[in-house]
Amino acid sequence: xxxxxxxxxxxxxxxxxxxxxxxxxxxxxxxxxxxxxxxxxxxxxxxxxxxxxxxxxxxxxxxxxxxxxxxxxxxxxxxxxxxxxxxxxxxxxxxxxxxxxxxxxxxxxxxxxxxxxxxxxxxxxxxxxxxxxxxxxxxxxxxxxxxxxxxxxxxxxxxxxxxxxxxxxxxxxxxxxxxxxxxxxxxxxxx
Amino acid sequence: xxxxxxxxxxxxxxxxxxxxxxxxxxxxxxxxxxxxxxxxxxxxxxxxxxxxxxxxxxxxxxxxxxxxxxxxxxxxxxxxxxxxxxxxxxxxxxxxxxxxxxxxx
Numbered sequence: 001x002x003x004x005x006x007x008x009x010x011x012x013x014x015x016x017x018x019x020x021x022x023x024x025x026x027x028x029x030x031x032x033x034x035x036x037x038x039x040x041x042x043x044x045x046x047x048x049x050x051x052x053x054x055x056x057x058x059x060x061x062x063x064x065x066x067x068x069x070x071x072x073x074x075x076x077x078x079x080x081x082x083x084x085x086x087x088x089x090x091x092x093x094x095x096x097x098x099x100x101x102x103x104x105x106x107x108x109x110x111x112x113x114x115x116x117x118x119x120x121x122x123x124x125x126x127x128x129x130x131x132x133x134x135x136x137x138x139x140x141x142x143x144x145x146x147x148x149x150x151x152x153x154x155x156x157x158x159x160x161x162x163x164x165x166x167x168x169x170x171x172x173x174x175x176x177x178x179x180x181x182x183x184x185x186x187x188x189x190x191x
Numbered sequence: 192x193x194x195x196x197x198x199x200x201x202x203x204x205x206x207x208x209x210x211x212x213x214x215x216x217x218x219x220x221x222x223x224x225x226x227x228x229x230x231x232x233x234x235x236x237x238x239x240x241x242x243x244x245x246x247x248x249x250x251x252x253x254x255x256x257x258x259x260x261x262x263x264x265x266x267x268x269x270x271x272x273x274x275x276x277x278x279x280x281x282x283x284x285x286x287x288x289x290x291x292x293x294x295x296x
Binding site for chain 1 (some may be wrong): 198202208211214
């Protein structure tokens with residue numbers, strides 16, 4: 001039986017392990033699906049999902065209840081995923097030094113294809129191309145697109161997670177689609 | 192490489208997507224991770240030091256100490272004035288003001 005949300009939050013703040021288990025079990029797919037949309041790697045997504053719940057456990061006392069619990073969980077998931085990607089990018093920047101020392105100076109920039117486990121079989125190839133293009137978008141457009149298209153949130157829900165207005169989300173999604181079309185046209189010769 | 196579908200097809204390829212699910216027993220792994228992190232003192236210290244309340248307390252303490260030191264310095268300067276003032280007064284009393292000499296011929 002699901003705990004009432006207010007009661008759940010109260011018990012989480014008092015460190016109730018059963019309440020925390022309830023939170024993990026009811027929100028794990030929400031977090032994992034959101035994170036995998038950003039990271040496009042199952043092992044990394046597993047690792048970051050655990051990190052998200054650890055963060056939630058440690059910072060639940062700071063949750064003021066101004067938004068729904070799920071909205072806050074989404075925010076932690078998005079922030080943690082983006083932090084992970086930034087850390088990875090910083091490590092890659094320093095990785096450019098190694099080819100200077102080695103014999104092979106050719107850099108492989110080709111990203112492996114990511115197949116989201118929830119995509120239908122007939123869309124696998126197309127979605128792999130789409131996910132590569134999503135990685136090229138600015139962070140805020142990526143966030144809006146992933147929350148809306150991968151996680152299935154409404155524009156209003158996306159606005160609540162991103163702490164912005166509905167019109168801002170509409171604008172972000174419009175720009176994201178325009179940029180994606182340009183990327184797909186340039187790199188994959190798609191009309 | 193020419194594909195036999197359009198960019199619109201690609202953008203719409205996420206329609207009817209189902210949620211990806213994590214591996215089973217995620218809660219067990221989260222618990223283990225929590226225990227691991229809580230047993231590492233450097234992580235606990237880092238987490239404590241980076242808390243906002245810690246930063247606020249540190250800032251307040253810093254301002255307080257600065258204020259105290261400035262106050263102490265001002266008191267020292269005032270003390271120096273207290274010692275120096277009588278000497279200055281005496282010096283003034285014993286110096287000859289040429290303008291005063293000229294005023295009273």
